[in-house]
Amino acid sequence: MKVIADVKCYHCGFISGQLVGEQNGRIRPESFHPVDKYPRPLPRSGDILRCGRCGGPVYLEDVRIYHKRIVEPIPPARRGRPRGAKTLAKAS
Numbered sequence: 852m853k854v855i856a857d858v859k860c861y862h863c864g865f866i867s868g869q870l871v872g873e874q875n876g877r878i879r880p881e882s883f884h885p886v887d888k889y890p891r892p893l894p895r896s897g898d899i900l901r902c903g904r905c906g907g908p909v910y911l912e913d914v915r916i917y918h919k920r921i922v923e924p925i926p927p928a929r930r931g932r933p934r935g936a937k938t939l940a941k942a943s
């Protein structure tokens with residue numbers, strides 16, 4: 852079972868990103884998903900994960916089951932009047 856957790860700073864409370872991995876698996880550098888515009892170089896194997904804002908120590912918060920979102924394509928917009936517009940126009 853995959854889990855996801857927020858990587859939060861002890862000092863400033865900034866959430867640097869999320870860790871995604873197996874429940875009892877090892878944490879790897881590719882497990883870290885930084886927030887947009889993460890200001891530091893991404894951690895490499897053996898590096899200590901630090902806060903993206905202040906460089907402080909981090910902890911995992913809000914550990915939860917990871918549900919991968921399935922993105923469905925949005926159908927193209929239809930041209931012309933929407934159906935039912937005539938009915939509404941007659942009623943008024």
Ligand SMILES: [Zn+2]
Pocket residue numbers: 860861862863864865902903904905906907
């Ligand atoms: Zn911080």
